[in-house]
Amino acid sequence: MTETGTTEGTGGPVWVGLPGGLLTLRRLLLVIWTVALGAATGVLLGVLAGPVWAAAGAFWLAVLGWGWVVLARNWRSWRYAERADDLLISRGVIWREQTVVPYGRMQLVEVTSGPLERRFGLASVQLHTAAAATDARIPGLVPAEAERLRDRLTALGQARSAGL
Template structure:
């Protein structure tokens, strides 16, 4: 019996490696806020064991930032005949197949750092909330081209219903 999640015939399209910068900067900003707030609480309350909690939070952020390049490489998508297949995750892998005819919204988002690096995030939603998919870290031109293609495919598949 073959492993169902092993898809050797799929050639995954990857997100831009520049997305690593976006993800790392986001984690660093969040880490500074969390560690700073925890340090302030530990300092003003004067309970010494709170410093261990702050140190543990800092270690979690360091490990998360160290794993970010591998997590970004694990993000991929593939356009197939009837659906778009999306995957992400290292330890907990998620595979989602969204049929073109079920897509209701295809949206592009660009944050400030994304715009600076020429990246965009493509989000498409179906009626079922669990199948909403976000593909981060796409080059802007690729995101716009993919959006237009998905909209066209979704319109043609819904017309056939």
């Protein structure tokens, strides 16, 4: 493997992974929700069923540990590659999914960033095509990369327009 991510001599696509900010954001949300649910479960069961049942709130600690690992595996599975005629997006741990979006079929490329994404310095690129089934999204990019990708995809889409 070379530093760019391709295998020597194969000329395969150069895959780009997502930055770590998305994983940090998702893990923070996981911690907030599991702690809140654990506290609520413990308090409610403690009041309604007795103090021994309050320990059932610890179930959410197991969910936190499991979710921590799953989020990391999911984050590592997301990647994209720009080829000459199309954009590849790959994701999934158990069910792998690879989307191929031809540049000539793109109708709209938008960059979005919600309040939490902005706080963590992230943005998402949403690709719209004529067929809704081929719409694609790349979450958790650095805003500068999202804007660069939007501008590049828009230019390539116009240059390779398929008469839509």
